[in-house]
Amino acid sequence: MDSKSCKNKSCVTPVGRYAPSPTGRMHLGNLFSALLSWLSVRSRNGRWVLRIEDLDPQRSKEEYAKLIEDDLHWLGLDWNEGGLSDRGPHGPYRQSLRGDIYRIYLNKIRATGYSYPCTCTRADIIATQAPHQSDGRIIYGGHCRPTSLPSFLPEHPTARHSTRLYVPDEEILFTDTVYGNQRVNLTHECGDFILQRADGAWAYQLAVVVDDALMGINEVVRGSDLLLSAAQQTYLYRLLGLTPPAYAHVPLICNSDGVRLSKRDRSLSMDELRKRHTPQEITGILAHLSGILPSPAPCTPHELITEFAWNKIPPKKEIPIDQTSI
Template sequence: MITGRYAPSPSGRMHLGNLLCCLLAWLSAKSKGGQVLLRIEDLDTQRCPRHFADAIVEDLAWLGLSADGPEPPLYQSERAEIYQYYYDKLADRGLVYPCFCSRSQLHAASAPHRSDGQVIYAGTCRHLTPAQVAEKRKIRAPAWRVRVPDEEIAFVDGHMGPYAENLARDCGDFYLRRADGVFAYQLAVVVDDALMGVTEVVRGADLLSSTPRQLWLYRELG
């Protein structure tokens, strides 16, 4: 069965962009006899208080677009242990390393940029020695990145058509975890879509370029 999902990030009341995305996900799944599941992407609990999530559930019900489950919806803010398990799988393989770069270092004018404006990580902290890491940790807590391969990841999007990225060249090592311990969107999305049995993702075009990273993580996490 086709299983789609709504995955709003409740940093405010629902807006037209959320609504359009939910409607399209609903239409796509329902037109094929499928179901739609609801997941609240509230990893950043400061930005996403529970009352906004509750309001989204109410608004969807009022619009006749209620999800088919789970009940209650799945809250990413309650799943840190699960993300930790999968994070550790990558860390145990030596694929995760600490990054001490500041925002201003990452966004320096000389930093390479993608066509969508995002910064490509230059790999500055990729080869720090244990001694260098220990020294830097005295000054600031690191965020954590995953080492990506020099490999092209290609897929065909149902609307946008073929899309491919070489992860090393077009993206660079990306964040799995913030310095404050919050897991990154890229990791949580992959783990949740897999565990929820999601077979179809309908989402904004701004997330097209996240898909190669997520397909690669999906593969690496088995």
């Protein structure tokens, strides 16, 4: 049966994506989510999109984007569209080239009356934080929020400001494939969030919703640190009248001290891992960490397709790894 004529969601072609930021060399944790996303769509004969999320003009470099593609090819992960070649019908696949598209959707949100100009700096917001809000999240207190909403006052053209989105004091509900049913009150968890920064840069939340919707992405696999973002994005999908994808957040790979891997931690970065291991060995390690294989036996991604199942992925927020053993 043709998926276009099929009313049953189970026969719609799965479309997943990997959307790395080219701000450094990938590490083992980046490959973990990439492999699981790839396996999920390939196990159901789906399509995989590579999108380059280079929204940060100061840190993003094309040389890192090229290395990302090279590392994915080295591991054996192929994509159907996207990447630096812009192959496919939904380009450009680099977010730095999609500003005109984001502006259209920002104007749609402005038309709802629930966005507003905000002149608060990061330092201003941090100064208002309660002592218990010390986990790194900055919860906006609403200093610039209009006294009544919706508000259709034009944003002042001369004052330097970001564009911020009002969030309601209600629970956003969604189901995560790994962690189950989620209930998030955005007012309490993040407050009104930014859509466009004061320097003109586009915020991640708006860009990723617009891109996933326009590129036909119906499954998003990424690290558990972005679980809160799914609630913010679900709210944005609702405002724009778009259908959100299915979400599957996966555990973060951490070192033995419980610190999540970062691009600054070179010991498990791809340049070091490729010196010590074959792609098959790295794939086997990742498959074992994810619960797909009982032991880290060398294998290729294609050999794992028939072994993949979401119920094998442990619903943990973190998976520790002994760096000295890799």
